[in-house]
Amino acid sequence: MHFGMTDEQRMIVETTRAFVEAELYPHEALVERTGHLPMELIREIQSKAMAAGLYAANMPEEVGGAGLDTLSWLLYERELGRANYALHWTCVARPSNILLAGTEAQRQKYLYPCLRGETWDCLAMTEPGAGSDLRGMQASARQDGSDWVLNGTKHFISHADIASFTIAFMATGEEDTPRGKKKKITAFFVDKGTPGFTLREGYRNVSHRGYSNAILDFDDCRVPAENILGEVHKGFEVANDWLGATRLQVAATCLGRADRALDLAVRYAAERRQFGQAIGKFQGVSFKLADMAMELKAAELLTWEAGWKFDQGSVTEADMAMAKLKASEVLAMVADEAIQIHGGMGLMDDLPLERIWRDARVERIWEGTSEIQRHIISRQLLRPHES
Structure with missing residues (x-):
C-alpha cells in the first residue's frame, strides 16, 4: 500500500x-x-x-x-x-450509487436527471419504530395485479423536499430462518405526486442546519411493477451491493471537519497569549493538540486503508465499520477540544467551531450508530469461533 x-x-x-x-x-x-x-x-x-x-x-x-x-x-x-x-x-x-442498479429505462428516468442536476434522489428506509433494525420495518407493499400498493410511514428522510422521487424500501413478505421469521424487503421508485404518496415536514435538527429531513406517508400508494429497483424481495441485496461505501463517505466528511477544527485550534494556540506567552506553550493546551493530531491521523489511516481495500476487492464490513466509528468519534473529540482551547469564543457563532461541534453529534447515529459499528466489528472477530 x-x-x-x-x-x-x-x-x-x-x-x-x-x-x-x-x-x-x-x-x-x-x-x-x-x-x-x-x-x-x-x-x-x-x-x-x-x-x-x-x-x-x-x-x-x-x-x-x-x-x-x-x-x-x-x-x-x-x-x-x-x-x-x-x-x-x-x-x-x-x-x-444505488441508482446504478436500475435498468436502462430506470436510469433514463431517475439517474441521468440527477447527474444533470435537474433533481435529487432520496432513500426511504428508516421508520419511527424501526431505526437500526431495518428488518423490523412495518411499511409494506402488496401486489395487486401488475401493480404494487404501498402503505406505511418513513421518517428522517434526507432532502426529500427537493427530490422528485424516492426509493422506498418496503416489507413484501416473510421467510423462515433459524432465528425465526424474517421480513423480505423490496425497493420501489416512487415519484413525487403519485396518489397516496404524501410528504410532510420533518423535525428540527440540532445538526446540519439547512439540510432538511422529511416524513413520507404511503396510503394505498399504487406503483407499477416496472418501478421495482432490482428484484422482488431482494431489496436488502440491492442495498448491500450498492450502499456499502456510504459509511466510508461519512468517515471522510468527518475527517474534513475534524481537520478544519484542528487547524483553527493550532492557529489560536499559537496566536493567543496569556501570562506572557502563547497558550500553546502550556502543557495543558499542547498535549490536547498532540492528542487531537494523533487521533485524527489514526482515523485517516483507517479510512484510507478501507478505501484502498475497497478497490482491491478485499474490504470487509468490519474495515468500513472501524473507519466510520473512529472518524465520527474522533470528530466529536477534536471539535470539543478545539472549543475548549478557544474558551468562550469557541461557542460563539463568529467561528465555525460551535457548528462543527453540533454537527458532529449526528455522525455517531446515522449510517449505523456507534453501537452498531461495534457490533459489526465484534461479530467478525467472533464468527470464526462459532460452532
Whole structure:
C-alpha cells in the first residue's frame, strides 16, 4: 500500500479545497443563521460545481461522472466535508450509487436527471419504530395485479423536499430462518405526486442546519411493477451491493471537519497569549493538540486503508465499520477540544467551531450508530469461533 498521493489525487484535493473555500465558506453564516438553503443559491453553486468538474464526481465515467477510484473519492469527500453539510451535499450533489442498479429505462428516468442536476434522489428506509433494525420495518407493499400498493410511514428522510422521487424500501413478505421469521424487503421508485404518496415536514435538527429531513406517508400508494429497483424481495441485496461505501463517505466528511477544527485550534494556540506567552506553550493546551493530531491521523489511516481495500476487492464490513466509528468519534473529540482551547469564543457563532461541534453529534447515529459499528466489528472477530 502506497501512502503518498498521486499527482491526480493531489489535484483533486487542491481543486476541491479551493472550491470549498471560495464558493461554500462564504455562505455558511447565512445557512446556519436561517436554517434555510435558498434554491437560487443552490443553482448558482451547482452551476459552478459542474463547471469545475466536481458535480456527481462519485459516479462512473460511463454515465457521466468523474470515475474516481474509492480512495480518490474519499479524499474529495474529506475536502467537501469541511463545509456546512447542506451546502456541500445539496449544491455539489453526489447521487446515490444505488441508482446504478436500475435498468436502462430506470436510469433514463431517475439517474441521468440527477447527474444533470435537474433533481435529487432520496432513500426511504428508516421508520419511527424501526431505526437500526431495518428488518423490523412495518411499511409494506402488496401486489395487486401488475401493480404494487404501498402503505406505511418513513421518517428522517434526507432532502426529500427537493427530490422528485424516492426509493422506498418496503416489507413484501416473510421467510423462515433459524432465528425465526424474517421480513423480505423490496425497493420501489416512487415519484413525487403519485396518489397516496404524501410528504410532510420533518423535525428540527440540532445538526446540519439547512439540510432538511422529511416524513413520507404511503396510503394505498399504487406503483407499477416496472418501478421495482432490482428484484422482488431482494431489496436488502440491492442495498448491500450498492450502499456499502456510504459509511466510508461519512468517515471522510468527518475527517474534513475534524481537520478544519484542528487547524483553527493550532492557529489560536499559537496566536493567543496569556501570562506572557502563547497558550500553546502550556502543557495543558499542547498535549490536547498532540492528542487531537494523533487521533485524527489514526482515523485517516483507517479510512484510507478501507478505501484502498475497497478497490482491491478485499474490504470487509468490519474495515468500513472501524473507519466510520473512529472518524465520527474522533470528530466529536477534536471539535470539543478545539472549543475548549478557544474558551468562550469557541461557542460563539463568529467561528465555525460551535457548528462543527453540533454537527458532529449526528455522525455517531446515522449510517449505523456507534453501537452498531461495534457490533459489526465484534461479530467478525467472533464468527470464526462459532460452532
